[in-house]
Amino acid sequence: MAAIENGKREESVLRNAFGNVLSFFILLLIGILAFSIRLFSVIKYESVIHEFDPYFNYRVTQFLTKNGIYDFWNWFDDRTWYPLGRVIGGTVYPGLTLTAGTLILNSLNIPLSVETVCVFTAPIFSANAAWATYLLTKEVKGTGAGLTAAALLAMVPSYISRSVAGSYDNEAVAIFALIFTFYLYIKTLNTGSLFYATLNALAYFYMVCSWGGYTFIINLIPMHALLCIVTGRYSSQLYIAYAPLVVLGTLLAALVPVVGFNAVMTSEHFASFLVFIIIHVVALVYYIKGILSPKMFKVAVTLIISAGLAVCCAVMAVLIAMVATSPTKGWSGRSLSLLDPTYASKYIPIIASVSEHQPPTWPSYFMDINVLAFLVPAGIIACFLPLSDASSFVILYIVTSVYFSGVMVRLMLVLAPAACIMSGIALSEAFSVFTRSIKFQLPALLQSEKVDAGETSTDTAVTQTDAAKPAKSEEIVKERPSKKNKKKEKEPVEKATVRSRIQKKLLVLPLEASVIAILLLVLLGAFYVVHCVWAAAEAYSAPSIVLTSRTHDGLHVFDDFREAYAWLRHNTDVDDKVASWWDYGYQTTAMANRTVIVDNNTWNNTHIATVGTAMSSPEKAAWEIFNSLDVKYVLVVFGGLVGYPSDDINKFLWMVRIGGGVFPHIKEPDYLRDGQYRIDSQATPTMLNCLMYKLSYYRFVETDGQAFDRVRRTEIGRKHFKLTHFEEVFTTHHWMVRIYKLKPPKNRIRGKTKRAKSQKSSSTTSTKGSSRKRNPWQ
């Protein structure tokens, strides 16, 4: 008997070891998958930084590696937001750049350029994120669910869209930090270990360094803690998981310059403090309950409630007073637009103008999380069987992130890990049910086929396996809690018995049904994989600074943006100022190394409105605005010749709106004919005379004689006109970027009266005087 026991134990040890090695290799493969699925952009295009914001991060990283960390904190950038400048060190989330900066292996003399490191940071961190997902899901529902969730996350399109090679943005690192923070929280919750609690605070610190989305963590975890308290699941583990995080995390968060005192002053963080107070009150109540008799306890409760209420009221009053002093009630614009989806479109056009801040459409859910959308409900149900602290956290996570993703497309990214975890749980539970039912019936089936006579023996076999299985599952379930804290052991054992009872109750599904169901699930998974690969290869890999189009005579490359930036970089003076719409600000500073007026940081609405006003003003007024800003070149993006849809004419209404929001003489209806935005012969005179129209279509008619705009699919309204205050200095090969130079002010003197005037005052003041009404920049 003992020998058999020993053999069994040995076998289980071997099996465990085998399972560990297997899951290690699966994880390794998942990491490779996560990394390599994101390399489509490098293979199809080139190893280059993508889009807009990554260029800023790239520039910051270059500065960091060149000048060191101390100069970085004190960096005042005078090449953007001219003439205001920007304090980079204090307004940037440094996590990403510091990470990439340390990745550069200069100590080993490996000549990796900053660009290479920046390009591959995102794929590396998505592998990390997949592993973090495994850890988190393993804490919630075991290894199988963890592996499934990690594999799903490695290729979820929503996350790929933000982390393809070259997409060097905060989110790439932040999603890993987010999941890892959640994992450590759950781990602390399950073990009650202070070690993990400290790690949790550090992970939270890393998240704060990385992304503004850290407020999601600092609101979600208090919500979960509150949920646990309200549902009567308060335990010392919860206290250990929560209290150190708030204290340490807030202290650490305040160290990040961009957060600073916001960590204690803004409303985004108040929920955590409130729950911090509540959890202490609850802890005190539990403590007192433990040392007092029930009768005394009742007395104490009434006493404390009356006193506590008074204190609470006082604290609340102070808080409310503090919050009320700030104009936005302590909430930042983006947070407010999260709570009230209509807020941005009503008050802040600059937030509403960004396409990634729009609410998503239904197809985008299917595009971004694909079949996970259908698996999530099943995962939620699986989380309720049985409900633990960890699974309730995951449920809370998915519910909140579904809401947030419904407000902003961008936050689909937060939903993706939750959806992956849920689907992972759902898939692995489903698989375990189906495989178990196959496993129960398969031997029976085989035996009945082999042995015709001997039904009794098969019956006993079934019962034997049936009896053996629950015992085994009980064993497995028991094994897990034994690693955990001893205090917790009672509960899991109870849980385990509950589960085994459920398993006993669970009818074994018919063999055919389960086989078909497994096949269908595999098919579903295959569909998901195909979709993900397609999304990674086709939809999300375009770097957006290089465009390609495939025609019957081969591949055409449109490299106009870099052509224009390279021209600016080499053929203009180093201190020249370039005005463009803010979308191109980061790229201009990073690629052309020229000073810009506004950029993608959009911290100063008035400044952006000034540029918007200039673009929507007639030539002369625009010249005056630009001249007062010391601008020498104006850059516009024009897609009419080749049919590039996201050009400045299509963005123009936002310029009008943002400009008109600050300078009321710009009125949106002036640019619309019967509420319609058009540039053909029906367009309004204001539209046809504004600077943006003129700079976009200057001499456009000479290309085909028709002036047919391929984006708007119409002939333009005004074809022949001359520029009086601007001159064309560069247009790229496909006309996608056009650069104009401001003509120098004229020094011609018209009449005698004017001469007398101009003799008194200098020419600049006279132009100022005459344009006082129109020039908003004063």
Next chain:
Amino acid sequence: MEARLCLIFFLLPILSFLSLSDAHDLQIVNAERRIDLTSHIVKVFLTFKVENTGTSPASEFLLAFPPAQADHLALVKAAVATGKKKKKTYIPLDVNPTELPDAPNGAKFASISLKNPLNAGETATFEVLLELTHSLEPFPAEISQSESQLVYYHDSAIILSPYFIKQQTTFIKTPSTRVESFSRVDPTNRVGTELKYGPYADRAPYSFSPIIIHFENNNPFAVVEELVREIEVSHWGSLQITEHYKLAHAGARHKGVFSRVEYQSRPTISGISSFKHLLALLPPRVHSVYYRDEIGNISSSHLRSDSRKSELEIEPRYPLFGGWKATFVIGYGLPLQDFLFESPDGRRYVNFSFGCPLLETVVDKLTIKVVLPEGSQDPSAEVPFPVEQHLETSYSYLDVVGRTVVVLEKTNVVPEQNTPFQVYYTFKPFFMLAEPLMLASAFFLFFVACVAYLHMDFSISKS
């Protein structure tokens, strides 16, 4: 034989001193000069027939240049032609810059050492090639997109020489028939694209007669302001070359508007002096070629390669007009066995071509860095013309002591100077294994540490 050679080498300085002292004993019987102005590199072919009228044998012949020309002089080559017309072979002669104490108006000199000293009364014929850079001055200095480029060329109708010249003629070839103006020094004649000055007879030493030619030249004035070529030698089988270019259009500056519509619709008239292609001649069997700049790959390039040569046609991101600049990097790999050899004394040497692979370009400042493998010693470079040399150390993949870098620097380089040069060094094959061994031992130690960690108990209290 050897003794005689030694004797010649020993005697040469003395002879040269002698010949300098009585330079005027030589006289030029006939001089013909052909100046080629078709590209932006001015090429001057001189043919001299020299007679020794003195008593002592002369072994040196002096060329004189006005100081303005001397600054732009990139190359002086002299050769003696032997054989008949079809089977002409050229024997190169040594040319060294020299100083003369009594040179009038700061004229600069170069001395040609003749193959055989010219005895009294003998005559010799030899040819000289001069290449001048930055010698065409655009006028007007700024042109708009639709104008073509006009340039000035300054020279003397009479060859500047410390010798008496009996007879001389100068032919000047212009790229097109459009010549706005030219100085007349009779007899002067112009036929088609050729201007003829002379023949002039019996001109005294140091005669000078300035001329200006104002003509159209729309050839690309492609100047590489700075070129850094890095040649990295790896004994694992490849030679990696990285070339950093700073390219400029050194012609008349572009003024005012650049209109893309005109440039695209009227390519023959508009922007005629601008250029958008460059051709680089790379060695055969070139692989992994890339062409990029600081913001990424430049997609407009074509590589054609066959067994004898590789041609890389590159287009900068935008057409270059006068005064416009562009920077880019070209990199490629080459098989090592084509360029690394072992010399008879056991040392190894890299044999690579000096100069810039781009055709028809001038390099203002050329830096060649030959990165030798880690552990190589006693590097020395052999270049057929004077260059500045020094050594550096660079660090790359897992280097500990660093790699020796031989740096060669030269200004004003013309395509004619794309001749091979050699870098000699000694190298022990053991050093090739140093880095793999280092990596292997690091991993080994890591695994040993892991194994040790798993087999030891570090807990403070036994539970």
